[in-house]
Amino acid sequence: MTESAKWREGIRVLISAEEIQAKIVELGKAITRDYAGSELTMVGVLKGSFLFMADLCRHIELPITCDFLGLSSYHGRTRTSGVIRITSDLNQPVEDRHILVVEDIVDTGLTMEYLLENLSTRRPKSIKVCSLLHKPEQRLVETPIDYLGFTVPNVFVVGYGLDYLGRYRNLRYVGVMEDAE
Ligand code: IMP
């Protein structure tokens, strides 16, 4: 480990940068095909989805608008509390728009359930979900994931937007913290 790589010591690669980028090309094609002839509002869930959203939107060949909302869903370090609130709302109304929610990971599903309920009260034309990751073993509520990147085991993952105590979002891959395994 070189001196400059010390900050990411102890993180094992689970999904490589190449695998992520290849999957994004696939997802972009599927979304482009499914929404052909329509306009789309991509809604990124901050902060975890910012890299995924940035890469994904560049593979969608449609007129899109991008908006973001902030949610806080956990207070602990690696556990979801189930208490969810909007910390920063969308800038634009989504009435009569096709919404694609872009998330980093669906774990228990509680965050997505809350978000879909909230967005549906704003009378969009449709709502679909695109999540980079899904941790099915942790699922408490059934929420649809229309476009999925990868299924991951029940481990705490970091990188490519996902954090541990705010860190590691800037990894180009998704990794597992070895001392949390
Ligand atoms: P859920 O409400 O349990 O589905 O949790 C969703 C949110 O918890 C995600 O949007 C992430 O921000 C966070 N989260 C869940 N699992 C992980 C993980 O393994 N690493 C980093 N963040 C996670």
Ligand code: MG
């Ligand atoms: Mg999140």
